[in-house]
Amino acid sequence: xxxxxxxxxxxxxxxxxxxxxxxxxxxxxxxxxxxxxxxxxxxxxxxxxxxxxxxxxxxxxxxxxxxxxxxxxxxxxxxxxxxxxxxxxxxxxxxxxxxxxxxxxxxxxxxxxxxxxxxxxxxxxxxxxxxxxxxxxxxxxxxxxxxxxxxxxxxxxxxxxxxxxxxxxxxxxxxxxxxxxxxxxxxxxxxxxxxxxxxxxxxxxxx
Numbered sequence: 001x002x003x004x005x006x007x008x009x010x011x012x013x014x015x016x017x018x019x020x021x022x023x024x025x026x027x028x029x030x031x032x033x034x035x036x037x038x039x040x041x042x043x044x045x046x047x048x049x050x051x052x053x054x055x056x057x058x059x060x061x062x063x064x065x066x067x068x069x070x071x072x073x074x075x076x077x078x079x080x081x082x083x084x085x086x087x088x089x090x091x092x093x094x095x096x097x098x099x100x101x102x103x104x105x106x107x108x109x110x111x112x113x114x115x116x117x118x119x120x121x122x123x124x125x126x127x128x129x130x131x132x133x134x135x136x137x138x139x140x141x142x143x144x145x146x147x148x149x150x151x152x153x154x155x156x157x158x159x160x161x162x163x164x165x166x167x168x169x170x171x172x173x174x175x176x177x178x179x180x181x182x183x184x185x186x187x188x189x190x191x192x193x194x195x196x197x198x199x200x201x202x203x204x205x206x207x
Contacts, residue, residue, distance in 0.1 A: 009035045009120070010057035012044050012071070013086070014064050022058075025113050030120070041066035048079060056082040056123050058107075058116070061089075061098065069101050076102025082123050086116070090131060105129035127151055146187075153180040158197055 009026055013019045016039065023035045036052060038044045041063045057075050061068030068085075075081040083105075085098035090108035098106055105119045105128055119129035126148035146154065149170075156166045163181065167174040185191060188199045 007033060008052070008054040009033060010044070010047075010052070010054040010059075010075075010081070011035050011037045012039070012041070012057065012063065012068070013037075013060040014039050014062065015060075022113070022116070026120075029113075029117050040064060041068070041071045044071060045074075048075075053079060054081060056084065056120065058084045058086050058120075059103075061085055061087045061094070069097050072098060072103050073101040084116075084119050084123060084129070095130070099130075106131065122146065150180055150184060150187075153177060154184055154196075154200060157181065157184070157193060158200060 009030070011019065011023055011026065013022065019037050019039060023037045026035050027033065033055075036047060036054060038047060042065050059068050059072050059075070061072070063071070068087075072083045072085060075083050083103045085095075085103040085106045086109060087094060087098075087106070088109040090106070090110070095106050105123050107116050107119050107129065108131065122129045127146040127150065129146075152170055153166055156169060161169065163174050163177045166172070167177045170177070181193070181196075185193075185196055188196050190196050190199055
């Protein structure tokens with residue numbers, strides 16, 4: 001589903017061909033939206049100082065004039081912009097660093113553009129997007145996509161709330177909460193709440 005609220009996407013990548021191709025693909029996929037494209041951290045900061053506050057940002061973490069991870073931290077801390085980290089490196093330390101800096105999604109460049117579209121949809125909906133194999137220290141193949149409701153349920157699971165308490169808090173039927181918890185267990189590749197809590201905290205999906 002294309003999100004009408006996607007007004008401006010900030011896209012930062014140091015490779016001109018990738019920048020142009022992704023920019024065109026995003027404009028085509030999200031009609032009515034604009035894509036502000038930059039190849040350096042300095043150009044991005046200049047645009048932000050000029051008043052650009054995008055709906056979200058897709059940031060390549062390897063930039064010629066600075067560390068993209070530092071830029072992610074700045075976008076998150078100073079401007080409150082949701083950030084999708086986009087990188088050719090998808091190892092555990094890299095993803096850890098992006099998450100610690102404030103990225104709420106991570107898409108390896110090895111993935112096709114459909115995965116990036118899914119990440120953007122997830123972030124706009126209030127969810128997150130990460131390679132689940134990151135939790136198992138494997139090469140990423142697929143991604144965890146959390147809807148807003150799944151995120152809300154997960155937050156309460158991490159606070160040790162029971163299904164009944166979660167249902168009351170979110171105004172849901174207890175059976176609906178059970179279904180959400182079952183989906184979360186499957187997404188994180190575990191069969192227990194304790195395992196879910198451990199893996200979610202490892203990924204730092206919630207505070």
